[in-house]
């Protein structure tokens with residue numbers, strides 16, 4: 226079994242404006258905690 230990719234081991238505290246945000250669930254994004262499309266590779 227391969228090791229999981231863990232982006233951080235602490236919560237991300239964010240103050241966001243209303244809108245749509247896509248969070249990274251795979252741990253590979255270089256723009257954590259947001260998805261940058263790296264999950265496709």
Ligand code: FES
Nearest residue numbers: 249250251260264
């Ligand atoms: S879900 Fe992680 S880069 Fe898209």
